[in-house]
Amino acid sequence: AQSVTQPDIHITVSEGASLELRCNYSYGATPYLFWYVQSPGQGLQLLLKYFSGDTLVQGIKGFEAEFKRSQSSFNLRKPSVHWSDAAEYFCAVGAINKFYFGSGTKLNVKP
Amino acid sequence: NAGVTQTPKFQVLKTGQSMTLQCAQDMNHEYMSWYRQDPGMGLRLIHYSVGAGITDQGEVPNGYNVSRSTTEDFPLRLLSAAPSQTSVYFCASSYGGGVGTDTQYFGPGTRLTVL
Numbered sequence: 001a002q003s004v005t006q007p008d009i010h011i012t013v014s015e016g017a018s019l020e021l022r023c024n025y026s027y028g029a030t031p032y033l034f035w036y037v038q039s040p041g042q043g044l045q046l047l048l049k050y051f052s053g054d055t056l057v058q059g060i061k062g063f064e065a066e067f068k069r070s071q072s073s074f075n076l077r078k079p080s081v082h083w084s085d086a087a088e089y090f091c092a093v094g095a096i097n098k099f100y101f102g103s104g105t106k107l108n109v110k111p
Numbered sequence: 112n113a114g115v116t117q118t119p120k121f122q123v124l125k126t127g128q129s130m131t132l133q134c135a136q137d138m139n140h141e142y143m144s145w146y147r148q149d150p151g152m153g154l155r156l157i158h159y160s161v162g163a164g165i166t167d168q169g170e171v172p173n174g175y176n177v178s179r180s181t182t183e184d185f186p187l188r189l190l191s192a193a194p195s196q197t198s199v200y201f202c203a204s205s206y207g208g209g210v211g212t213d214t215q216y217f218g219p220g221t222r223l224t225v226l
Contacts, residue, residue: 004153032212043115043201043217044154051212090153094211097167099144101153 002027004093006102013081014110021076021105023091032094033074035065038104039087047089050074061085083109112137115218117202123224124192132187132221134202142205143185144169144215145177147198154201160185192225199223 003026013019025031032051036044048059055067065076074091086109091102118133136143144159156169160179174196176188185204189196199222203215 009151034214036217043219044203044215045217046214049214092153096212097159097161098169099156099211099215100170101146101155103151103153 002031002093002095002098002100004091004100004102006089006091006105008105009103010106010108012108012110015083016080019076019078019081019085019107021089021091021107023074023076023102024072025074025091025093026072027093027095029095030069033065033067034092034094035059035063035074035076036090036092036101037061037087038090044090047076081107081109083111085109114138115202115204115216117200117218117221119221120219121222123226124189125226126193128192129188129190130192132189132200132202132223134185134187134218135183136185136202136204136216137183138204138206138216139182140204140206140216141182142207142213142215143179144203144205145175145185145187146201146203147171147196148201148220149198157187157200189223194225197223197225 005024034049035047050067088104115136145157146154148154155171158177160166202218205213205215
């Protein structure tokens with residue numbers, strides 16, 4: 001069965017520090033992988049996606065993610081976090097007419 | 112473009128009442144979907160549509176009905192609301208490739224409470 005695991009429920013980092021949010025998935029074939037961000041009371045916005053090709057993908061707001069097939073992972077990174085990055089981040093796995101979200105990681109940013 | 116719009120933003124129902132959550136998009140997207148978001152569980156797919164007149168069930172369809180008479184609109188109906196349907200509901204649309212294979216654009220959500 002398909003599943004998406006985000007092992008960290010909450011993460012707190014200091015402004016300017018680097019960030020890595022973990023995502024592991026379980027899927028039979030090469031999946032379509034996404035990271036979405038949700039600010040409080042808002043809908044979800046796509047940060048980046050991986051379909052094929054270069055395993056390091058760049059997204060908006062300075063985020064990047066790396067697809068590692070051997071580890072079934074798609075971790076999200078940012079070299080320097082800004083206070084405005086405080087939000088909830090969701091990893092998702094997609095296939096034709098199927099879409100599975102992880103349970104999310106809430107990011108707090110300390111000044 | 113307004114993108115994906117949802118109404119209402121908030122709704123309180125009593126058990127057994129019915130209601131329709133509205134969703135509309137102005138991007139001419141073929142694919143539309145409904146999700147519910149519950150604490151600690153991420154979003155789960157309720158129903159989706161691959162075009163006008165075509166709908167199918169997602170991961171958690173029980174208690175919900177959908178129809179797609181136009182490309183723009185994709186309403187979600189609760190026929191007899193239950194407390195277990197208390198949740199935040201998101202509508203999304205995407206251009207092509209299927210619900211899970213293209214960027215989805217999400218609406219702002221409807222927060223539903225069933226007493």
